[in-house]
Each structure stands twice: as structure tokens, then as C-alpha cells.
Amino acid sequence: MVTFWVALLAISILIYLLLDGFDLGVGMLFGLAGSETRREAMLRTVAPVWDGNETWLIVTGVIMWGAFPVVYSMLLSALYIPVLVMLLGLILRGVAFEFRGKASSTRWIWDVSFTAGSFAASFMQGAMVGALVEGLQFSNGEYAGGTFGWLTTFSVLCGIGLCFGYALLGACWLVRKCDGSIREATRRQIPLLAVAVLAFLVVVFTHALIEHLPILRRWIERPYLFLFPLVGAGAAAVLATSILRHDDYWPFHMVSLIFAAAFGTLALSFWPYMIPFVVTIDEAAAPHASLAFMFWGAGLFVFPLMLLYVAVGYRVFRGKTAAAVDHY
Amino acid sequence: MDPTALLLSRLQFAFTISFHIIFPAFTIGLAAWLTVLEAMHQYTGRPVYRTLFEFWLKIFGVAFGMGVVSGVVMAFQFGTNWSVLSRMSGPIQGPLLSYETFTAFMLEAGFFGILIFGRPRVPPWFYLFSTAMVALGTTLSAFWIMVNNSWMQVPTGYVLENGQFVPNDWAQIIFNRVVWVRFPHMLLASYLTGAFCVAATGAWYLLRRTYRAEAHVMLRMGLALAAVLLPVQLFIGHLVGDYVHDYQPAKFAAIEARWHDEQPASEVLIAIPDSATESNRYAISIPVLGSIIGSMSLTSKEVGLTSFAPQDRPPVAIPFFAFRIMVGCGFVMLGLAWFGSWLGLKHRLERSRLLLWGIFLSFPLPWIAILTGWYTAEVGRQPWTVYGVLRTANAVTPFLTASAALTSLILFVAVYAFIFSFGTYYIYRLLRAGPAGLGGKPLHVPVPNRPMSLADKMPAIVEAGE
Numbered sequence: 001m002v003t004f005w006v007a008l009l010a011i012s013i014l015i016y017l018l019l020d021g022f023d024l025g026v027g028m029l030f031g032l033a034g035s036e037t038r039r040e041a042m043l044r045t046v047a048p049v050w051d052g053n054e055t056w057l058i059v060t061g062v063i064m065w066g067a068f069p070v071v072y073s074m075l076l077s078a079l080y081i082p083v084l085v086m087l088l089g090l091i092l093r094g095v096a097f098e099f100r101g102k103a104s105s106t107r108w109i110w111d112v113s114f115t116a117g118s119f120a121a122s123f124m125q126g127a128m129v130g131a132l133v134e135g136l137q138f139s140n141g142e143y144a145g146g147t148f149g150w151l152t153t154f155s156v157l158c159g160i161g162l163c164f165g166y167a168l169l170g171a172c173w174l175v176r177k178c179d180g181s182i183r184e185a186t187r188r189q190i191p192l193l194a195v196a197v198l199a200f201l202v203v204v205f206t207h208a209l210i211e212h213l214p215i216l217r218r219w220i221e222r223p224y225l226f227l228f229p230l231v232g233a234g235a236a237a238v239l240a241t242s243i244l245r246h247d248d249y250w251p252f253h254m255v256s257l258i259f260a261a262a263f264g265t266l267a268l269s270f271w272p273y274m275i276p277f278v279v280t281i282d283e284a285a286a287p288h289a290s291l292a293f294m295f296w297g298a299g300l301f302v303f304p305l306m307l308l309y310v311a312v313g314y315r316v317f318r319g320k321t322a323a324a325v326d327h328y
Numbered sequence: 329m330d331p332t333a334l335l336l337s338r339l340q341f342a343f344t345i346s347f348h349i350i351f352p353a354f355t356i357g358l359a360a361w362l363t364v365l366e367a368m369h370q371y372t373g374r375p376v377y378r379t380l381f382e383f384w385l386k387i388f389g390v391a392f393g394m395g396v397v398s399g400v401v402m403a404f405q406f407g408t409n410w411s412v413l414s415r416m417s418g419p420i421q422g423p424l425l426s427y428e429t430f431t432a433f434m435l436e437a438g439f440f441g442i443l444i445f446g447r448p449r450v451p452p453w454f455y456l457f458s459t460a461m462v463a464l465g466t467t468l469s470a471f472w473i474m475v476n477n478s479w480m481q482v483p484t485g486y487v488l489e490n491g492q493f494v495p496n497d498w499a500q501i502i503f504n505r506v507v508w509v510r511f512p513h514m515l516l517a518s519y520l521t522g523a524f525c526v527a528a529t530g531a532w533y534l535l536r537r538t539y540r541a542e543a544h545v546m547l548r549m550g551l552a553l554a555a556v557l558l559p560v561q562l563f564i565g566h567l568v569g570d571y572v573h574d575y576q577p578a579k580f581a582a583i584e585a586r587w588h589d590e591q592p593a594s595e596v597l598i599a600i601p602d603s604a605t606e607s608n609r610y611a612i613s614i615p616v617l618g619s620i621i622g623s624m625s626l627t628s629k630e631v632g633l634t635s636f637a638p639q640d641r642p643p644v645a646i647p648f649f650a651f652r653i654m655v656g657c658g659f660v661m662l663g664l665a666w667f668g669s670w671l672g673l674k675h676r677l678e679r680s681r682l683l684l685w686g687i688f689l690s691f692p693l694p695w696i697a698i699l700t701g702w703y704t705a706e707v708g709r710q711p712w713t714v715y716g717v718l719r720t721a722n723a724v725t726p727f728l729t730a731s732a733a734l735t736s737l738i739l740f741v742a743v744y745a746f747i748f749s750f751g752t753y754y755i756y757r758l759l760r761a762g763p764a765g766l767g768g769k770p771l772h773v774p775v776p777n778r779p780m781s782l783a784d785k786m787p788a789i790v791e792a793g794e
Contacts, residue, residue, distance in 0.1 A: 048441035051396055055437040058429050061403045066426040069418020069492070076407025076414075077725040083408050084736045087401050088743050094397035095747050098390050102754040109750075147732045287494045290419040298423075298430040306430060309438030316442055316449050 001291040005067035006281055008299060012063055014263055016056035018169070018256050019310075023050045025170020027093055027118025028163060029186065030111070038182055039111065041321070045177040047097055048317045052310060054090065059306075066294055068284040070141070071274045078136050078143035079128050079150055086124040093117030119163060126162025130155030133208050133266070138278050154207060161200030165259065168193035172252035177321050183248070190243055190251060198236060201262055205229075208269065212276070215269045225268055232261030334724045336733035337409040340740060342706075344401050346699055347744050351395030353698050356470055356515070357522020358388045359463035361549075362443075366459045370452055376541055383542075383763035384526075387755055389444055394751050396437075398744070403429075409733070413713055413723035417493050420486060420501065421476055428472030435465035467515065474511040475502055481705065482506045482575045483714050493714070506575070509567040516561045517701070519553065521694035524661065526550035527668070528691035529759055531684040534677075539762045548672055551687070554665035562658055572708070573622050576715060578640060579708035581633045582647045584618060585611075593618030593630035598652065601644040606634055639711065647708040650700035657697035664690055 023046040033039045046053075065072040076083055096114035103110055127150065134154045137145035171193055174186045209216050219225055235257035242250035270276045274284050285291065362384060369377035403425065406414040414421070439458040447455055485500035486493045495501060527550025533543035573580045585601040585608050586593065595618040599611035619628040633641050664687055671677040677684070709715055713723040 048445045051393075051440055052434070052437035054396070054400065055429070055433045058400060058403045058433060061407075062422060062426040062429045064422075065403075065407065065414060065418050066422025066424075069415050069422055072407050072418060072422070073411040073415035076404055077409075077411035077728070080408050080725075080728070080732055080736070083404055084739065087404060088739055090400055091397040091743060091747065094400075095393055095751065098393035099747075099750055099754060102390070102757070103750075106750075143727060147729060286419040286422065287489070287492070289495045289498075290423050293495065293498050294423045294426055298426050302427075302430040302434075306434040306438075309434055313438050313441055316446050 001288060001295060002067075002281060002285045004295060004299060005063065005285070005291055008303060009060065009063045009067065010263075010267060012056055012059045014260060015310075016053070016060055017259055017263060019049070019053035019056060021166045021259065022046070022169040022173040022252075023053050024093075024118045024122045025166035025168065026173060027114055027170070028122065028167045029170050029174065029189070030118070031115035032189075033182075033185075038185075041178060041182055042174060043097070043100070043114075045174060045321050049313055050094070050097060052313055054094065057090075067286050067291055068274060068281075069286055071279060071284040074138065074141065074143060074275060074279065075132070078138075078145065079131065081147060082124040082128050082131075082150055086121045086128075089117040089120030089124065091117070093121065118166075122163045122166045123159040125159075126165075127151070127155040127159035129162070129266075130158025130204075132276065133158070133204070133270075134211065135276055136278075138275070141279075157200070158204060161197070161204060164193055164196040164200060168197050169252070169255050169259065172255050176248050176252045177319075179320055187243070187246070194236070194239060194243075194255075197258070201232075201258075205265065208266075212269075218269065225265075228261045228264040228268065232258050232265070235261065329721065329724060329726050330728065330730050332730035333728040333733040334721055336730060336737050337724050337728065338720065340409065340733065340737045341405060343737070344398065344405065344740055344744070346702070347748065348395065348398040348402060349698060349702065350695060351391050351398065352466065352470065353518050353521045353695060354525065355388060355392050355395055356463075356466040356518035357520070358384060358391070358525075359459070359466045360519065361522050361526060362388060363456070363459045363463045366456050370456055376545055379763045380542055380545060383758075385443065386758050390751055390755050390758070392436075392440065394747065397747075401740075408736075409725055409728065410713070410723050411725040413718065416491060416718060416723075417480075417714060420479060420493050420495050423495075424472055424476040424479070424501075428469055428476075432465045432467075432469035432472065435461050435468070439465070470514055470518065471511055474514055475507050477705075478504070478507045478510050480714050481510075481709060482571070483717055488717075493717075506571045509564060509571060513561070513564045513568050513701075514698075516557050516564065517694065517698050520557055520561065520661065521698065523550045523553040523557070524687075524694050525691050527554065527665075528688050531687040532759070533762060535681065535684050535688060542763055544678075547668070547677065547687070551665050551668040551672060554661060555669040558658065558662040558665055562662070565655075565658070569621070576708065577631045578633065578636045579642055579647065580622070581631055581636075582642045582644045582708055583651045583704060584622075584630075585644060585648045586618065586630060586632045588632040588634050589629060590618065590632065591629035592616045592625075592627050593622060595621055599648075601648050603644055642708050642710045647704045650703040650707070654697045654700040654704065657693045657700070661690065661693050661697075 026042055026046050030039055030042050033042055061072070064075075092113040093115075094117075096110040096117070100107055100110040100114070131150035131152065134152055136143065137149055143149070168190065171186045171190050175183050175190070178186070209219075235254045239251055239254035239258070242254060272280045272282070274281050362381060365377045365381040365384070368374070369381060406421070439461040442450060442455070442458040443462055446458065450458070479501055482504070483493070484504055485497035486495050488494070526546045530543040530546030530548075530550060533539040534547070569580075572583070581587075584593075585596045585599055587601075587606045587608070592615070594613040594615045596608060596611050596613045599608035599613070601608050616626055618630055619625050622628060622630045633644065664683070668677060668683060668687055671680055671683065711719050711721065713720045
């Protein structure tokens with residue numbers, strides 16, 4: 001049961017990273033787009049799916065609360081400010097989808113809120129992961145690090161890194177969904193973003209290894225774990241060639257694979273800890289009665305259905321979207 | 329624990345959840361109404377249903393968007409501000425909210441995109457199916473929220489182990505009687521909100537002598553639904569009162585402003601409760617009625633607040649007045665719905681401009697009733713978070729500082745006020761413009777993948793008219 005819910009939590013986090021990652025990324029690149037036509041077209045690629053993408057964040061939150069309540073309560077209360085800023089960012093960018101088209105002279109407000117909200121949410125998500133990796137201060141199961149205990153050079157670095165990562169994912173999504181000038185402009189951004197992301201990943205993992213020697217030992221003891229970084233490196237190579245070949249389809253999937261590899265590397269480095277070196281998976285797990293209740297309905301039957309809705313949604317809105325630009 | 333941080337956290341929770349409930353209360357009813365419209369259009373082929381569908385879909389889109397973004401906050405606020413509660417009750421509340429997210433949010437989110445942008449891309453039956461799925465999703469969400477809140481009101485099916493509420497009877501938690509009167513109460517409240525907004529819009533157009541055909545359909549359907557549902561709602565409301573009487577006697581005494589045990593008990597209609605002297609000022613009360621309402625008896629003894637230790641009593645003024653405002657709204661709506669439907673049957677509604685004004689101005693009533701109903705339930709539950717087991721003061725994040733809590737409260741108020749003013753303004757503009765541009769026939773076909781195609785015509789028309 002515990003294993004099942006750890007797996008489902010990991011899958012949900014990964015799905016969230018990839019899906020909301022690209023639409024947060026599009027939100028950040030949106031600020032760079034020069035013309036109204038381009039901004040419209042960029043928004044159009046994510047408008048039908050952003051709501052579903054963001055729902056995976058709630059899925060992650062409630063699985064954590066139901067299956068690992070100790071971690072939910074410890075982490076959210078410790079990360080009070082970053083969670084707050086992330087939520088406000090998500091609110092400001094979320095309403096922009098509906099409000100922007102209804103505004104006339106105030107449209108710029110929603111353009112700003114869309115880009116700034118996307119930045120704030122992405123940065124804070126990265127900073128929270130960074131703070132978690134670096135280690136938050138707990139005593140007797142209670143956070144003791146102060147309001148700004150999460151704010152360090154490393155967590156800021158991770159925040160910036162994730163902004164680049166999401167922007168890269170968003171750029172690949174745009175290349176896949178758009179034609180014409182957006183595709184050309186975005187394609188030029190991809191190499192820069194990709195180099196920045198890979199550099200950040202290397203820095204982050206080196207830092208994690210130096211800070212936490214136990215992780216280094218784990219990697220030496222279990223060399224098969226190197227599969228994850230290797231997959232990431234392979235994906236980076238395919239990404240490079242697919243960009244050189246002006247391919248629209250592969251970059252998105254390769255960046256997704258890099259994300260998955262980085263996430264796997266990170267998760268396995270700390271296994272079996274959920275909050276590194278403070279709380280293990282088994283310590284955090286809810287009583288069996290809770291896990292079983294969630295398993296026999298939500299986990300076993302509804303989770304596959306949720307994947308089905310996502311698949312249906314993406315299938316209905318598949319293909320390039322920019323062709324519609326000339327229709328109005 | 330910092331008492332200022334506790335107060336600020338309570339204010340923040342009350343503020344964010346009051347703001348949030350406005351939108352689901354509206355969209356639950358609206359989603360059901362959209363499903364009915366789409367089905368009627370596909371069945372009868374009458375264009376007026378399609379026109380109304382496209383028109384209300386735009387309003388649904390704005391309200392739904394605001395409901396989604398303000399709802400995300402709720403999923404995390406338990407952890408940030410109420411870490412002790414979320415750790416203790418996580419094994420029960422976490423799975424319930426997981427079911428909500430898994431069964432409801434994904435359904436809504438998945439099919440909402442198709443509802444807004446997908447009509448040209450899917451066959452009609454699948455479009456109707458998507459509409460129904462969004463409606464089902466909003467309803468399921470309300471159900472799980474009511475299960476969750478009812479457990480906090482009347483905790484059941486658990487044992488306390490190692491400082492956690494460990495569930496030992498899920499059937500008891502989900503299928504107990506309290507859930508099954510409170511869930512219908514909330515669901516009907518949402519349907520009434522939808523019905524009154526639709527009817528008020530119809531009345532508005534008739535007063536302005538515009539969109540006559542659509543206005544008649546809106547008025548007729550909205551008032552008829554409200555006329556049927558309101559008596560049912562009042563009856564279910566009475567059943568909700570029964571559970572409070574049986575399980576939360578202190579809350580019941582606060583709602584009744586009954587300070588001392590009485591046999592038989594009188595019913596205080598209106599008064600100014602004064603907790604300093606433990607008595608009511610300017611009270612107007614009816615003898616014996618309190619026993620009839622509380623226990624359906626002429627002689628029963630009803631419990632007063634002074635039977636509870638001062639630290640176990642809820643505040644009195646808020647539940648007392650909030651409850652009376654809620655009931656008052658209910659009766660005003662009942663009068664409007666019945667009188668309006670009766671005039672409608674006699675085809676005299678359009679000439680009764682006074683009543684049309686009344687219906688038009690009544691659109692805030694269902695929201696006021698919902699908010700005051702929730703204030704009665706939640707403030708009346710104090711000083712407990714989990715009734716009788718966990719005090720609110722002990723549930724808050726122990727190390728939360730007042731400055732952090734103040735920062736978050738100010739930011740939430742500022743951002744919500746900002747988006748709320750724009751959101752209501754955009755909805756007002758859509759409503760004011762009316763189903764124009766659709767020309768009374770279903771010529772509106774959104775361009776594939778054109779996100780804002782639903783509303784982009786509206787501002788242009790409004791501005792041209794201004």
C-alpha cells in the first residue's frame with residue numbers, strides 16, 4: 001500500500017512537472033513575444049489544457065495529505081512564504097486566460113499578470129525543491145528554521161533553474177503546436193535554454209553530492225542508478241540533433257525525458273527519505289485504513305480514468321493550432 | 329502558539345473560503361442548467377436554447393476560472409496555517425479530499441476545455457456528454473466537501489491513536505445522516521443560486537425591453553425551478569437544524585440566543601444577544617415555539633448556553649444573526665418565486681414591472697443565504713475545529729508568526745479584491761450585452777482552438793454601444 005501511494009505520488013508529481021511545466025513555460029515566454037498576434041497564438045496552444053494541467057498540483061497535494069499527512073503538514077507549514085507566492089502567482093496567471101479576452105484597454109494588466117504569475121509560480125517551485133534538497137531545519141517533527149529558512153543561494157539557484165527548465169519545455173511545446181514566425185523565433189531560443197538547463201542540472205547535482213556525502217555512497221554502492229543520468233544525457237543528445245534537423249515533434253518529448261531523468265535521479269538519491277534525512281516514507285505514511293480506502297477507489301479505478309480524461313483532452317486538441325490565426 | 333497569528337489565520341481561512349464559495353455555488357447550478365439547455369436544444373432543435381447556452385457558457389467560463397484558482401488555495405491552506413489539524417486529521421480529511429480531486433476536479437478540468445473550445449471538434453452527443461460530465465464533476469466536488477466538513481462538525485468513525493485520527497469506519501464517515509441532509513442542503517442552495525441569477529437576468533432584459541424571447545425562457549425556467557425547490561430546501565434546512573440540535577447543542581443554543589435552560593422553551597425571533605450579561609436585549613419571543621422547533625414537542629426542555637463552560641461556548645451574535653438573515657432570504661425568495669410563477673402562468677408577468685424589479689434585484693439573495701448559512705455552521709462550531717475533540721486554538725501551525733500570517737492575509741485580500749472587481753465587471757458586461765451577436769440562431773461556431781472566441785465579440789459590442 002505504502003509503495004503504491006509513493007509510486008502514485010511520484011507519477012503525479014512528474015505529470016505535473018511536465019504538463020504544468022510547459023504551460024508555465026509558455027507563460028514566461030509569452031512576455032518575450034512581440035506582437036498581439038503572437039501572444040494570442042501562444043495562449044491558444046495552452047488555453048484548453050491549462051486547467052487540467054494545474055489540477056495535477058492539487059492531485060499531488062491531496063495524495064500527500066491523505067497518504068503522507070506528516071510530510072504534508074511539515075513541508076507546507078515550513079514553506080509558508082514560497083507556497084503563498086506560488087499560489088498567488090497561479091491565481092494571477094489562471095484568471096488571465098479568461099479575463100484577457102474580455103478586457104480591452106486593460107488587456108496589458110492580464111498580459112503582465114500572466115507572465116509575472118508564471119514566473120513567480122515556477123521560481124517558487126524550484127526554490128522549494130532546492131530548500132528541500134539542501135535541508136530544512138526541523139526539531140521534534142516541527143519546523144524550526146524561521147520564516148525565511150528556505151531562502152538560500154542554492155534554493156534561489158534552483159528557482160532560476162526551474163524557470164529555465166519550464167521555459168525550455170514551453171518552447172518545445174510551442175514549436176510542436178505552432179507554425180510560422182512563432183515556431184522560428186522559439187526554435188532559436190531552445191539551444192540557449194537547453195544549455196542553461198543542463199548547466200543548472202550539473203551544478204545542482206554536484207552541490208547535492210558535496211553537501212550530502214551519504215548520497216555519494218549510495219551512488220557508488222548502486223551503480224545501476226546511473227541509468228537515470230545516462231538516459232538524461234541520451235535525451236539531451238537526441239534533443240540537440242532534433243533541433244539541428246528542424247524537427248517539431250521530438251524536442252518536446254526529449255525535454256520531457258530529461259525532466260523525468262532528473263526527477264528520478266533526485267528521488268532515488270534520497271530514497272527512502274521524503275524529507276531528506278528527517279522523515280522516511282514509512283514514518284510519514286498514513287494508517288493502513290486510510291491508504292486502503294484510497295487504494296480501492298481513487299487509486300485503482302479513478303486514477304486510470306483521470307489519465308484517460310487527460311488523453312482524451314489532448315487528443316481532441318491535437319495538432320498544430322496556429323493555422324487558425326488567419327481565420328478572424 | 330501566537331494568538332495574533334491564530335486570529336489572522338482564522339480571518340484568512342474565513343476570507344479565502346468565503347471568496348471561493350461564491351463561484352462554486354454559482355457554477356454547480358449553472359453547469360446543470362447548461363446541460364439542460366444543451367439537451368433541450370438537441371431534442372427540440374429550438375434555436376433559443378442554443379443561444380442561451382452559448383450566452384451562459386461565457387459567464388460560466390469566467391466564474392469557473394475564478395472558482396478554480398481560488399480553490400487551489402484551499403488544498404494547501406490546511407497545511408500552511410493549520411499544520412496540527414492537517415497532521416492529526418490527514419488520515420481522514422486527506423483521503424476525502426483526494427476523492428474529491430480524483431473524482432471531481434479531473435472530470436471538470438478534462439471536459440471544461442471541450443465545453444469551451446471543443447464544439448467544432450467533437451460530435452454533438454459527445455459535446456452533450458462533456459457538458460453533463462462538467463455538471464457531474466461540480467456536484468461530486470460539493471459532495472466530498474460536505475462529507476469532509478460534516479466530519480469536522482460531527483466527527484465519527486475514528487479512533488485517536490498516536491495523536492492522529494485513525495479511520496475505523498469509512499461507511500459511517502461517508503454515509504451518516506448528517507452528510508445526507510447537509511449535502512442536499514448545499515446542492516439545492518447552488519441550484520437556487522443558478523435559478524435566481526437566470527431569472528434575474530431575464531427580468532433585467534424585460535425591464536429594458538430587450539431579448540424578449542430569451543428573457544421569457546430564462547424567467548419561466550428560473551422561477552419555476554426556484555418555486556419547486558424552495559419548499560424542499562426549507563424542509564431540508566429544518567432537518568439540518570435537527571442534526572445541530574442533536575449533535576451540537578451549544579451551537580443550537582447560540583443560534584436561538586437561548587442563555588438558560590427552558591421548559592417549555594420560547595423562540596427568540598429577534599433580539600440583541602449580550603454575552604456580558606448572558607441575556608438578550610430588546611427580545612421579541614414566542615412562548616413554547618422553541619420547544620416545537622427544537623424537539624417537535626410542547627413540553628420539551630431545551631438547553632441554554634449557560635449549561636456549557638464559558639470556554640466551550642461559541643460566539644452568539646454571528647450565528648444568531650447569520651441564521652436569521654439566511655432564513656429571511658429564503659422566505660423572500662420563496663415569495664418572489666411563487667408569486668412570479670403564478671403571474672407567469674396567467675401571462676401577466678411582463679406587465680408587473682414592480683415584481684420584475686424585485687426579481688432582478690434579488691440576485692444576491694442566494695449568495696447571502698449561502699454565506700450566512702456557512703457562517704452559522706462554522707462560527708457556531710467554535711471553539712472547536714473538529715467538534716468536541718480538537719480546539720481551533722490547538723489546530724493552528726504552532727510556529728507561525730503574526731508577521732507571516734499578516735503578510736499572507738494582506739496579499740490574499742489585495743489579490744482577491746483585484747481579480748474579483750475585474751471578474752464581476754466582465755461578467756456584468758457580458759450580462760449587459762446579452763446574447764447579442766448570436767442573432768437568435770446558432771450561427772456562433774467557435775474557431776477551432778481559438779481560446780477567447782467565446783467572448784471576444786462581446787466587448788466590441790459593448791464598447792460600440794457605450
